[in-house]
Amino acid sequence: MEDRKAVDPPHPAQDVTEHVGYRLKRSAAALRGAMDRALREHGLTVPQYACLELLDERPGLSNAELARGAFVTRQSMNVVLRGLQDAGLTSRPAAADRGRALPAHLTAEGRARLDAARSVVYAIERRMVDAVPQRRLAALLADLDRMAEALDG
Template identity: 55%
Template sequence: MEQQETLGPVENAVGYVLKQAAVALRNAMDLALRPLHLTVPQYACLELLGQRPGLSNAELARGVFVTRQSMNVVLRGLDERGLVTRAAVAPHGRELPTELTTAGREHLDAASAAVLAVQTTMCAGLTPARQQALLETLAVCIRNLNDGS
């Protein structure tokens, strides 16, 4: 009796609930970021750059879980709006380090607050221990999935 042989009702499937949570979170973030005219990938890009300035396109793509091509479009949009600056020449290889501008930093601060509010809403009623357990359990799932591929 080490493993069930059917998934059971979708409502009880881990994968189903995981997707449902991801969709709900995505929608909530979209809503929160709309006043700032930022999409979720755009925000994620800014947040990553705020924490680790000088990241390249490919590194940002991996961090945001999109392809290099998609991140390229995001970065171009942010560049045109003056929120980030990309180095004109590559200091190493073909990598073009990107950094936040002052305007980008201001946008990020506002967006970060909005997203924090969403996360706070999401985790309402959860003890810190339970949040930590959620993080750790998800980390195990991620590791299990990525090891197999």
């Protein structure tokens, strides 16, 4: 017992399940699980949905840009984008106009799929938002951003 290094917890807590990291993981996992279940009926996975949303908002994003926008590596996004392409939901030119970036776009089918799916995702987020006192929402979002920035630089 005396040999064990005493490490101060990140903030006052009885155990690890009270730590900010644990609770952040918990809510993120809850969101992920709920989205998985809801999007499944629309034939979409969460990463695919995220990709479609980003493309809807900014048509022509490259694989690397999509990866950055979805907080994954470009290798991961390559796999997701390939799957979407194979499913006919997105399209990309075979070669780049200049450089190496291939601008991706939603197909009509992709757009239709996204439109059908987004309402279930928004409903889930709605439930999260409704669980938080309205006056605290902006601060909560700002705190999340600050924590992310503190780690990302």
